[in-house]
Amino acid sequence: MQKVLHINADKCTGCRQCEMACSFENYGVFATAKSRIKVFDFHYTGKKVPYTCTQCDEAWCLHACPVEAITVDRATGAKVVNEATCVGCKVCTIACPFGTINYVQETGKVQKCDLCGGEPACAEACPTAAITYIDANWTGLSKMEQWADKLSNQSTAV
Amino acid sequence: MSWAGKILRVDLTAGTVKNEPLNMQWAQAYLGSRGLGTKYFVEEVDAKVDPLSPENKIIWATGPLTGTMASTGGRYTVITKGPLTGTIACGNSGGYWGAELKMAGWDMVIFEGKSPKPVYLYINDDVAELRDAAHIWGKSVWETEETLKKTLQDPLTRISGIGKAGENLVLFAAVVNDLHRAAGRSGVGAVMGSKNLKAIAVRGTIGVGNIRDPKAFMKVVAEKKKILADNAVTGQGLPIYGTQVLMNVINEVGAIPTRNHRDNQFEGAKDISAEAMATPRKTDGKKHLVTNQACFGCTIACGRISKMDENHFTIINKPQYRGASGGLEYESAWSLGAVNGVNDLEALQYANMLCNEQGIDPITFGATVAAVMELYEMGVLTKEQVGIEANFGSAQALAFLAEETINGRGFGIEIGQGSKRLTAKYGHPELSMSSKGQEFPAYDARAIQGIGLAYATSNRGGCHLRGYTIASEVLGIPVKTDPLESQGKPELVKAFQDATAAFDSSGLCLFTTFAWGLADLAPQMAAACGEQFTTEELEKIGERIWNMEREFNNRAGFTKADDSLPERLTSTDGACKTGPAKGKFNELATMLPKYYEVRGWDPEGRPTAATRERLSL
Numbered sequence: 001m002q003k004v005l006h007i008n009a010d011k012c013t014g015c016r017q018c019e020m021a022c023s024f025e026n027y028g029v030f031a032t033a034k035s036r037i038k039v040f041d042f043h044y045t046g047k048k049v050p051y052t053c054t055q056c057d058e059a060w061c062l063h064a065c066p067v068e069a070i071t072v073d074r075a076t077g078a079k080v081v082n083e084a085t086c087v088g089c090k091v092c093t094i095a096c097p098f099g100t101i102n103y104v105q106e107t108g109k110v111q112k113c114d115l116c117g118g119e120p121a122c123a124e125a126c127p128t129a130a131i132t133y134i135d136a137n138w139t140g141l142s143k144m145e146q147w148a149d150k151l152s153n154q155s156t157a158v
Numbered sequence: 159m160s161w162a163g164k165i166l167r168v169d170l171t172a173g174t175v176k177n178e179p180l181n182m183q184w185a186q187a188y189l190g191s192r193g194l195g196t197k198y199f200v201e202e203v204d205a206k207v208d209p210l211s212p213e214n215k216i217i218w219a220t221g222p223l224t225g226t227m228a229s230t231g232g233r234y235t236v237i238t239k240g241p242l243t244g245t246i247a248c249g250n251s252g253g254y255w256g257a258e259l260k261m262a263g264w265d266m267v268i269f270e271g272k273s274p275k276p277v278y279l280y281i282n283d284d285v286a287e288l289r290d291a292a293h294i295w296g297k298s299v300w301e302t303e304e305t306l307k308k309t310l311q312d313p314l315t316r317i318s319g320i321g322k323a324g325e326n327l328v329l330f331a332a333v334v335n336d337l338h339r340a341a342g343r344s345g346v347g348a349v350m351g352s353k354n355l356k357a358i359a360v361r362g363t364i365g366v367g368n369i370r371d372p373k374a375f376m377k378v379v380a381e382k383k384k385i386l387a388d389n390a391v392t393g394q395g396l397p398i399y400g401t402q403v404l405m406n407v408i409n410e411v412g413a414i415p416t417r418n419h420r421d422n423q424f425e426g427a428k429d430i431s432a433e434a435m436a437t438p439r440k441t442d443g444k445k446h447l448v449t450n451q452a453c454f455g456c457t458i459a460c461g462r463i464s465k466m467d468e469n470h471f472t473i474i475n476k477p478q479y480r481g482a483s484g485g486l487e488y489e490s491a492w493s494l495g496a497v498n499g500v501n502d503l504e505a506l507q508y509a510n511m512l513c514n515e516q517g518i519d520p521i522t523f524g525a526t527v528a529a530v531m532e533l534y535e536m537g538v539l540t541k542e543q544v545g546i547e548a549n550f551g552s553a554q555a556l557a558f559l560a561e562e563t564i565n566g567r568g569f570g571i572e573i574g575q576g577s578k579r580l581t582a583k584y585g586h587p588e589l590s591m592s593s594k595g596q597e598f599p600a601y602d603a604r605a606i607q608g609i610g611l612a613y614a615t616s617n618r619g620g621c622h623l624r625g626y627t628i629a630s631e632v633l634g635i636p637v638k639t640d641p642l643e644s645q646g647k648p649e650l651v652k653a654f655q656d657a658t659a660a661f662d663s664s665g666l667c668l669f670t671t672f673a674w675g676l677a678d679l680a681p682q683m684a685a686a687c688g689e690q691f692t693t694e695e696l697e698k699i700g701e702r703i704w705n706m707e708r709e710f711n712n713r714a715g716f717t718k719a720d721d722s723l724p725e726r727l728t729s730t731d732g733a734c735k736t737g738p739a740k741g742k743f744n745e746l747a748t749m750l751p752k753y754y755e756v757r758g759w760d761p762e763g764r765p766t767a768a769t770r771e772r773l774s775l
Contacts, residue, residue: 031365046482
């Protein structure tokens with residue numbers, strides 16, 4: 001079963017535990033600036049929204065890479081940057097429509113979410129389940145359940 | 159480790175910025191944030207210094223757990239000598255700024271002297287420099303944040319600074335970060351203004367990477383987060399209702415100071431409560447409360463984000479106040495509402511937004527307005543003087559006086575001096591509901607005995623955050639004690655004061671203590687910083703910090719006589735009129751000598767030689 005990161009922004013409190021978990025997993029430090037998932041605050045509405053790579057099937061970044069540094073992790077479906085191959089040309093950062101692959105000055109390579117090899121640290125750290133790692137075919141399950149519940153509470157409709 | 163090991167020293171007079179190694183011996187003995195910042199302060203500054211003179215210093219300090227994955231690890235403290243009280247002043251704030259400073263690789267920033275012209279400090283990891291602030295001087299906290307992010311071309315920069323109130327030296331001006339989180343009390347913002355220092359803009363990309371035992375740390379912080387999530391207060395009450403969960407609870411025990419402490423229950427409490435914030439308004443059908451909001455690293459998320467009724471009289475034709483914004487918390491709902499007899503929730507949020515916008519402490523502001531309203535009703539102040547009819551309960555007066563105060567206009571200039579100076583000027587010092595010149599917060603010391611002792615002995619003047627005995631006396635955490643009983647309270651107050659000092663100094667939030675004790679903090683500190691940080695060691699460090707603050711105040715000239723409460727709270731004349739505490743007044747005179755004894759102080763409130771030695775002071 002393939003799983004995906006699923007984001008429910010309504011549950012996000014803006015705490016940045018996900019960003020710290022991401023940077024700790026990948027760099028061994030708590031540094032939100034190094035995180036591959038970012039939480040955005042929209043002050044005027046009070047909305048907080050975590051955002052990261054959705055692992056496109058036909059990934060723009062993968063197709064754009066001239067040295068084939070981005071490959072598919074067969075186990076997770078994640079599009080993974082091979083740092084040894086990446087030449088830091090940044091073409092992938094232009095190709096990605098969502099901005100979720102970015103250049104890192106310190107390494108001279110790009111970085112993106114790789115689903116932590118199947119155990120995403122961000123989802124593990126999220127205290128409100130705003131970020132979950134669930135069955136790719138059933139991301140709508142909990143919403144369906146909510147509506148089903150509503151239906152079950154209705155008296156017989158005729 | 160887990161300390162960055164570096165501090166920035168900024169000489170504003172000379173315009174220089176220097177990098178210094180952190181004194182690790184002091185860090186072991188005083189942790190960080192409040193404790194360590196205060197240690198640096200008391201070592202470097204004469205206790206008799208004029209708070210608004212260039213000789214005063216002001217320090218921004220993070221704790222060893224700030225910027226880590228320990229829940230609530232986003233706190234920082236601003237330490238200076240306070241202009242409102244003349245005591246050690248120390249304001250603690252959340253938001254994201256503190257973690258950003260730590261992630262830039264700094265434990266603290268010490269400012270000394272006075273800049274010849276308005277400046278701000280820009281920190282980008284290792285690089286720090288003073289920059290001209292001419293374009294932001296005179297601007298609000300909100301405008302400053304927006305402008306600096308544009309100037310620096312970096313939307314991820316975090317800003318801690320002052321609005322117009324700090325520039326105008328309002329004695330209870332706050333330092334505000336991330337739009338609506340504040341080092342709110344004791345006038346730390348005025349000291350910043352007196353130094354021509356507008357803001358500190360920080361971008362930190364280095365991160366916190368020197369945890370002593372990362373594996374053990376990740377395990378223990380996960381366990382402790384679970385305790386917060388499973389606890390009724392930190393897992394349910396605070397995220398759903400915020401601190402406002404207290405409004406109806408405290409009113410029921412008869413402990414909401416109302417109309418400048420004339421009364422101890424507020425008939426309008428339900429109108430300004432958490433429940434009211436979550437109920438659709440009659441006027442526009444929308445809820446006041448939009449969402450909750452966490453500070454950095456916080457798994458509780460008690461913060462409130464609200465939206466006002468666009469047709470409320472306070473914001474007609476003022477679109478800048480229509481967006482979602484911080485508030486109301488219990489303290490501000492009380493200080494702007496109950497203590498002034500105002501039950502108009504929208505007016506309270508308007509006044510609260512103004513406090514954030516230009517940076518003032520809503521507790522001292524609101525409590526000073528209460529004194530003004532009492533003086534007005536007594537006929538001591540007139541409409542001509544105040545600029546408006548200022549009866550208790552007037553939302554119009556509250557909104558008007560908030561505008562005047564943040565803008566430094568009219569009678570607002572006098573309010574900006576706080577209630578102690580204002581009531582003394584008009585011949586009624588007894589009407590200032592304060593201790594050491596700082597106004598009391600939202601718990602009635604007549605109905606809750608221990609909190610009265612905590613107010614009287616607080617090292618930064620009247621304050622609930624130096625020993626929150628409400629947890630025990632009302633909520634039963636960790637054990638229930640009778641709020642009407644003064645016996646046993648000196649011991650309780652001491653225990654709360656010492657534990658609080660340790661929590662504040664770790665870089666974590668005091669609100670974790672609804673679910674955690676020092677025994678929960680200790681293993682997190684041990685994994686991050688060193689095995690010596692046991693529960694007992696943290697208790698001792700907390701007590702050491704408390705005594706260090708006390709000795710600074712003693713050197714500043716404070717004596718036993720300043721460990722006091724106003725007569726209204728300690729005499730039969732002012733006793734509670736209604737509720738379960740009817741007829742009660744605070745028994746401070748009985749508790750204080752016992753408190754000194756428990757503390758190991760002499761009868762004049764000075765730490766004895768034996769106490770100083772025991773605490774290695």
